Amino acid sequence: MREEYLLAALRMGAGADPVPEGVSAAARAVFGLRVPGGVPAGPVDLPVPPGTRSSAEAGAAQTGAAQTEAVEAGTAQTETAQTRAAQTGAAQAGVRRFSADGLVIDVETAVIGGRMEVAGQVSPVPGPDARIEVRTPHIAKVRIPSGSGHFAVAGLPPGWLSVVCHRPGHPPVFTRWIHVHL
Amino acid sequence: MPTDNSFATIDQATWEDLVARFDGRMWAVARAFGLSAADAADAVQGAWLRLVESAGTIRDPERIGAWLVTTTRHEAARLSRRARGEVVSDLDVPDTALPDPTAAVVDADFGRQVWRRLDLLGEPCRSLIRLYVLHPEARYTQIAVRLNLPIGSIGPTRARCMARLRALVEEEETR
Numbered sequence: 001m002r003e004e005y006l007l008a009a010l011r012m013g014a015g016a017d018p019v020p021e022g023v024s025a026a027a028r029a030v031f032g033l034r035v036p037g038g039v040p041a042g043p044v045d046l047p048v049p050p051g052t053r054s055s056a057e058a059g060a061a062q063t064g065a066a067q068t069e070a071v072e073a074g075t076a077q078t079e080t081a082q083t084r085a086a087q088t089g090a091a092q093a094g095v096r097r098f099s100a101d102g103l104v105i106d107v108e109t110a111v112i113g114g115r116m117e118v119a120g121q122v123s124p125v126p127g128p129d130a131r132i133e134v135r136t137p138h139i140a141k142v143r144i145p146s147g148s149g150h151f152a153v154a155g156l157p158p159g160w161l162s163v164v165c166h167r168p169g170h171p172p173v174f175t176r177w178i179h180v181h182l
Numbered sequence: 183m184p185t186d187n188s189f190a191t192i193d194q195a196t197w198e199d200l201v202a203r204f205d206g207r208m209w210a211v212a213r214a215f216g217l218s219a220a221d222a223a224d225a226v227q228g229a230w231l232r233l234v235e236s237a238g239t240i241r242d243p244e245r246i247g248a249w250l251v252t253t254t255r256h257e258a259a260r261l262s263r264r265a266r267g268e269v270v271s272d273l274d275v276p277d278t279a280l281p282d283p284t285a286a287v288v289d290a291d292f293g294r295q296v297w298r299r300l301d302l303l304g305e306p307c308r309s310l311i312r313l314y315v316l317h318p319e320a321r322y323t324q325i326a327v328r329l330n331l332p333i334g335s336i337g338p339t340r341a342r343c344m345a346r347l348r349a350l351v352e353e354e355e356t357r
Contacts, residue, residue: 001284001287001348001351001352002255002282002284003344003348004211004214004255004258005211005214005251005255005284005285005287005288006287006296006344006347006348006351007214007314007315007318008207008210008211008213008214008288008293009210009287009288009289009290009292009293009296010293010296010297010300010311010315011210011213011214011293011315011316011318012206012207012210012288012289012290012293013290013291013292013293013294013295013296013297014293014297014315014316015290016315016316017209017210017213018206018209019205019206019208019209019210019226020209020219020223022223023205023209023222023223023226023227024201024202024205026223026226026227026230027201027205027226027227027230028197028198028201030197030227030231030233030234031194031197031198031234033231033234034234034237040235040236137227137231159224159227160224160227160231162231162235174235176235177228177231177232177234177235179224179228179257179260179261181264
């Protein structure tokens with residue numbers, strides 16, 4: 001029996017600290033975040049060229065590694081959320097790759113001034129009618145990807161995040177939810 | 183619950199029923215990690231989001247409750263480690279086919295039974311565990327002052343007391 005379960009049962013038995021209504025309301029609202037017919041894109045390891053630090057090492061020196069990882073993702077030619085994060089010393093920056101249904105979605109995040117910036121790239125480049133939906137549980141923003149498949153969104157609340165790629169004639173592809181901290 | 187052996191066709195009413203049945207348990211588990219209210223809310227919401235993204239892989243709706251509690255524990259542990267400065271992955275998720283069966287003990291009735299067993303323990307175990315349960319965010323220094331114990335003894339004493347309580351509970355279960 002796990003200690004946390006025993007402690008949780010004791011907390012429930014004491015009637016202490018009931019679940020706040022806001023937490024329950026948020027749980028109910030998650031139902032609206034389903035992507036009917038969607039294909040979940042799971043995480044894929046990013047290639048690490050010889051001589052580049054591992055992701056664990058990168059985590060230990062997160063800000064410094066941010067620029068290296070941006071190069072790995074092939075997005076260094078644009079000023080991404082991540083490189084801006086590195087330049088401003090943001091507390092959190094990261095890049096993650098997801099793949100499904102022949103599509104690769106790179107997602108970079110940074111928290112600057114208490115707001116979350118998201119930049120990324122879809123490859124192969126989707127058609128001209130594709131739409132990228134960047135979602136948090138509270139707000140979704142839709143972007144038309146650039147000619148190279150890039151997209152960017154700023155001003156989101158930090159927390160849970162998922163990206164959906166909508167392509168005519170294909171089921172939507174959505175990334176797993178990731179958590180971005182302040 | 184859906185009867186077609188799949189969770190993908192769940193409707194809103196069923197979802198809200200799940201929330202009503204399990205969100206209190208999920209909250210209790212997240213808070214048992216000593217998370218702040220904001221982090222605990224994130225852990226609980228994360229478990230629901232994992233359910234949404236995993237719906238197509240769930241084949242046994244009857245085990246969803248155990249899976250939700252297991253996943254909340256997983257998310258809470260991850261947030262707790264990150265709060266301590268550890269580097270953690272945010273993408274490893276418990277297997278939907280293998281929820282932790284012991285999650286079923288997260289229940290108010292069971293909790294009341296455990297309180298009765300706790301009363302059988304002497305001091306300082308009784309006060310120490312009571313403090314831990316009701317104030318999971320309390321630091322060792324605060325507990326040491328409150329119970330007039332050396333700060334260095336709090337961790338080992340807590341482990342010993344929890345082991346004794348767990349033994350009492352398991353003894354009761356096997357009767």
